[in-house]
Amino acid sequence: MSGARGGTSPEQKPWDLLAGRDFIEVRFGGSGGQGVILMGVILATAATLDHRRVVQTESYGPEARGGYSRSDVIISNEAVDYPEVERADLLVAMSQPAATQYIGSLREEGIFIYDSESVTEPPLFRGTTFAVPFARMALEETGRKQTTNILALGAVATITGIVLADSLRKAVMGKVPPGTEELNSRALARGLALDPAEWQRGGAGAHS
Amino acid sequence: MTLEIEQLLHRERLPHIWCAGCGVGIVAGAFLRAVLDLGLKRENTVVVSGIGCSSRAAGYIDLNTVHAIHGRALPVATGIKMARPEFTVIVLTGDGDGAAIGGNHLIHSCRRNIDLTCILFNNQIYGMTGGQFSPTTEPGDIATTAPYGQFEPPFDLCRLAEAAGATFVARGTAANIRQTEKLIKQGIQHCGFSFIEAVVPCPTEYGRRNKPAKAVDMLEAERARSISKTKAARLSPEELRDKIVTGVLYEDTQKPEFQRTYAEVSAGVRAQVGRRFAEEDEK
Amino acid sequence: MEPWHGHLLKERVDQSSLLIQGNRACVLGALDAGVRFYAGYPITPSSEIMEAMAFELPRAGGVFVQMEDEIASICACIGAALTGEVAMTATSGPGFSLMQEAIGYAIMVEAPLVIVNVMRAGPSTGRPTAPSQGDVMQARWGTHGDHPAIVLAASNVADMYRLTMAAVRFALRFRTPVTLLADQVVGQMRESFSEELIGRYRLTSGDFDFTPGYLHPDVAREVRRPHILGSGEHPHVTGLFHDETGFPTNDPEKTDKFLRDLYNKVAHHRDELCLYDVKNEGNGRVCIVAYGSCARSARAAWRLADQEGLSVEILHLYTLFPLPVEIIQKVARRVEFMIIPELNLGQYAHEVRKMAEQWTTVIGMNKTDGTLITPREILDRIAELVGKYESV
Numbered sequence: 056m057s058g059a060r061g062g063t064s065p066e067q068k069p070w071d072l073l074a075g076r077d078f079i080e081v082r083f084g085g086s087g088g089q090g091v092i093l094m095g096v097i098l099a100t101a102a103t104l105d106h107r108r109v110v111q112t113e114s115y116g117p118e119a120r121g122g123y124s125r126s127d128v129i130i131s132n133e134a135v136d137y138p139e140v141e142r143a144d145l146l147v148a149m150s151q152p153a154a155t156q157y158i159g160s161l162r163e164e165g166i167f168i169y170d171s172e173s174v175t176e177p178p179l180f181r182g183t184t185f186a187v188p189f190a191r192m193a194l195e196e197t198g199r200k201q202t203t204n205i206l207a208l209g210a211v212a213t214i215t216g217i218v219l220a221d222s223l224r225k226a227v228m229g230k231v232p233p234g235t236e237e238l239n240s241r242a243l244a245r246g247l248a249l250d251p252a253e254w255q256r257g258g259a260g261a262h263s
Numbered sequence: 264m265t266l267e268i269e270q271l272l273h274r275e276r277l278p279h280i281w282c283a284g285c286g287v288g289i290v291a292g293a294f295l296r297a298v299l300d301l302g303l304k305r306e307n308t309v310v311v312s313g314i315g316c317s318s319r320a321a322g323y324i325d326l327n328t329v330h331a332i333h334g335r336a337l338p339v340a341t342g343i344k345m346a347r348p349e350f351t352v353i354v355l356t357g358d359g360d361g362a363a364i365g366g367n368h369l370i371h372s373c374r375r376n377i378d379l380t381c382i383l384f385n386n387q388i389y390g391m392t393g394g395q396f397s398p399t400t401e402p403g404d405i406a407t408t409a410p411y412g413q414f415e416p417p418f419d420l421c422r423l424a425e426a427a428g429a430t431f432v433a434r435g436t437a438a439n440i441r442q443t444e445k446l447i448k449q450g451i452q453h454c455g456f457s458f459i460e461a462v463v464p465c466p467t468e469y470g471r472r473n474k475p476a477k478a479v480d481m482l483e484a485e486r487a488r489s490i491s492k493t494k495a496a497r498l499s500p501e502e503l504r505d506k507i508v509t510g511v512l513y514e515d516t517q518k519p520e521f522q523r524t525y526a527e528v529s530a531g532v533r534a535q536v537g538r539r540f541a542e543e544d545e546k
Numbered sequence: 547m548e549p550w551h552g553h554l555l556k557e558r559v560d561q562s563s564l565l566i567q568g569n570r571a572c573v574l575g576a577l578d579a580g581v582r583f584y585a586g587y588p589i590t591p592s593s594e595i596m597e598a599m600a601f602e603l604p605r606a607g608g609v610f611v612q613m614e615d616e617i618a619s620i621c622a623c624i625g626a627a628l629t630g631e632v633a634m635t636a637t638s639g640p641g642f643s644l645m646q647e648a649i650g651y652a653i654m655v656e657a658p659l660v661i662v663n664v665m666r667a668g669p670s671t672g673r674p675t676a677p678s679q680g681d682v683m684q685a686r687w688g689t690h691g692d693h694p695a696i697v698l699a700a701s702n703v704a705d706m707y708r709l710t711m712a713a714v715r716f717a718l719r720f721r722t723p724v725t726l727l728a729d730q731v732v733g734q735m736r737e738s739f740s741e742e743l744i745g746r747y748r749l750t751s752g753d754f755d756f757t758p759g760y761l762h763p764d765v766a767r768e769v770r771r772p773h774i775l776g777s778g779e780h781p782h783v784t785g786l787f788h789d790e791t792g793f794p795t796n797d798p799e800k801t802d803k804f805l806r807d808l809y810n811k812v813a814h815h816r817d818e819l820c821l822y823d824v825k826n827e828g829n830g831r832v833c834i835v836a837y838g839s840c841a842r843s844a845r846a847a848w849r850l851a852d853q854e855g856l857s858v859e860i861l862h863l864y865t866l867f868p869l870p871v872e873i874i875q876k877v878a879r880r881v882e883f884m885i886i887p888e889l890n891l892g893q894y895a896h897e898v899r900k901m902a903e904q905w906t907t908v909i910g911m912n913k914t915d916g917t918l919i920t921p922r923e924i925l926d927r928i929a930e931l932v933g934k935y936e937s938v
Contacts, residue, residue, distance in 0.1 A: 342611075532604045
């Protein structure tokens with residue numbers, strides 16, 4: 056366990072729980088304003104850089120802030136037909152309602168990652184689960200809660216290996232608002248350096 | 264002069280649909296004289312009208328003419344002007360077409376200050392559909408949809424146009440057609456949105472239910488009620504109540520014109536992009 | 547025409563591939579097809595088209611105007627089209643409703659233009675951010691009177707590009723407005739998109755050319771001589787019934803001929819206009835007829851069915867109107883069931899039923915809750931039908 060705070064830890068070995076799969080369904084859920092759709096767009100961009108076929112869809116309420124927000128990303132080696140997640144391999148929940156609402160779309164053998172401070176009553180899930188205080192970490196790392204989504208993406212890459220860290224870095228730099236590159240780069244590094252073992256819930260020994 | 268005007272008419276389309284004593288033809292004639300006097304090139308002059316008695320003028324004029332749908336002459340004209348800035352685009356509309364169903368387009372055309380000339384024939388009634396009240400029908404007057412007298416307040420269209428941002432606002436009458444012709448000429452020459460209200464009598468649908476009734480009397484009344492802007496300035500609101508204030512009511516030559524501004528912005532962006540591409544090519 | 551430099555720079559993630567949003571792919575297709583005039587009014591979920599046009603058109607030397615409403619938007623497009631510009635507007639249900647009268651005018655004066663309707667759940671304000679296919683029959687019959695209609699439906703990001711180009715070509719060749727229907731999912735999704743993908747793509751109508759910038763130089767023979775303002779002819783343009791001169795006529799023979807010519811110029815060119823794709827041709831007792839995002843569900847259902855040993859045929863329609871009568875009847879003759887999944891209460895199924903019910907059983911599958919029909923739902927329905935059939 057690196058336990059590194061505020062610094063990067065490039066020697067952190069990714070767990071790559073979903074790496075190498077031909078077809079991966081990812082769902083990001085949260086509330087409007089959390090940057091959940093941007094998370095989907097960035098992951099999709101990174102996967103495109105990895106030369107994968109990608110579809111990203113979004114579903115959101117009419118409000119710009121608050122309300123629900125969902126972004127699905129399907130990464131494949133072939134053309135993708137149905138554009139939305141049917142049975143997610145990975146669910147990233149940034150809010151309590153998203154966790155509660157979307158847990159049913161996650162496969163039993165899927166991976167559930169959530170923000171441990173927003174999701175105070177995690178829904179019952181027997182599979183691999185990671186509870187990470189993304190928002191608090193982002194605040195510590197950059198002083199900006201707005202970098203939470205980028206930090207979480209870094210963690211997603213480390214835990215799952217669905218995109219290459221380099222591609223993710225490129226995608227983040229291309230998509231974040233101008234002027235925020237440095238902050239977001241720090242947030243991403245912090246996420247990439249996260250030690251999955253430290254944040255895994257329940258099923259000890261899931262990773263061998 | 265008469266001969267030349269006839270050259271601007273589709274003579275095979277005559278006789279026209281306007282009733283005896285109607286003021287629309289009088290103002291349409293003034294418009295044609297203005298076109299001739301200004302020496303506008305036929306191929307570059309476009310007349311756009313909507314639906315209604317006055318809008319039928321487009322069908323008799325041998326220029327590029329577009330008889331659009333009810334209320335929408337201004338947006339069609341906007342598309343034409345933006346696509347072909349070199350065209351002189353004139354909109355012929357009425358009080359129903361231009362101020363009721365097309366009222367929103369009128370205020371937004373004023374706001375943009377796009378270089379169009381809008382001649383609004385105000386006969387204060389829906390003539391073609393049979394004498395229903397319009398947004399300029401005078402209070403107390405009778406219309407087929409105001410059988411107990413009009414109780415809605417009317418628009419003062421010139422004040423509306425000025426407030427909305429038009430940069431040339433004028434009012435003329437069929438009774439004083441020389442003045443109206445001059446105002447139309449000034450309006451066409453003005454760069455920006457020109458709004459010219461032409462007060463015209465409708466003896467058939469307005470006159471027959473109200474006073475005065477006859478065409479000549481209606482014209483006479485128009486003349487009697489007309490007052491210049493300078494004289495009007497000296498009168499109290501009560502004294503002005505029944506008056507038609509004529510002449511150039513507002514003019515602003517400073518406010519940027521929409522199409523030219525767009526062209527400048529577009530040229531600026533292209534120059535910037537071009538420079539960037541040149542730099543990238545060098546690298 | 548000046549070149550343009552935009553999207554490809556902004557959204558390119560590396561040299562070979564793009565991740566691009568459907569609405570933006572539509573803009574890319576429009577610009578490649580020569581659209582240089584856009585007038586519109588913001589409305590979810592189509593606004594990205596307008597925003598991209600606001601960014602690109604000044605750079606391309608074209609014209610972008612944000613109008614005061616959708617009526618003004620389409621009227622400005624008509625004005626531009628009358629001068630010879632290729633004009634486009636985009637909207638969603640409520641705005642499409644407002645445009646209807648002007649669409650009739652554009653048809654009547656033979657003004658070519660492209661209208662993109664990124665459909666949302668309706669009627670009325672409905673659910674602005676939920677997908678729907680509720681405007682299919684409005685796209686066909688929305689404006690009053692007998693009239694022709696060319697209506698295309700996009701099901702993915704590449705479609706948004708190439709069908710926009712097709713729409714431009716059809717509009718210019720047939721001198722009439724063309725409607726491209728998308729929905730919230732197709733319009734707002736981002737998907738891999740590459741030059742290679744466009745090039746490789748082939749629709750079954752063989753004569754279709756998707757070369758960027760390609761415009762059909764020939765106007766269909768049924769079209770009256772196009773009147774271009776400022777071309778020196780000083781034409782008269784009117785929404786009244788008119789004769790060859792362009793001037794109004796009340797002559798019964800002339801008005802009848804005018805309307806029939808208008809209608810037939812599209813009806814007689816179904817061969818060229820009807821774009822579709824058949825998968826697993828001639829195999830299976832069931833054909834899924836689908837368009838828009840439902841076609842994606844259908845394709846996924848076909849793959850699932852294959853895994854489960856069920857053979858299913860797919861008829862993916864890109865052109866909804868004019869009705870692709872020939873292919874629908876051809877398929878109807880060889881299958882026992884036609885399933886038509888739609889995000890509406892069966893608008894297109896009703897059209898297909900009229901053409902096909904003498905040969906096959908047409909079954910609608912409908913969803914109006916603002917979510918997509920899943921492949922599993924389609925497959926379950928097929929299994930139910932085939933099972934039912936076998937038990938008889």
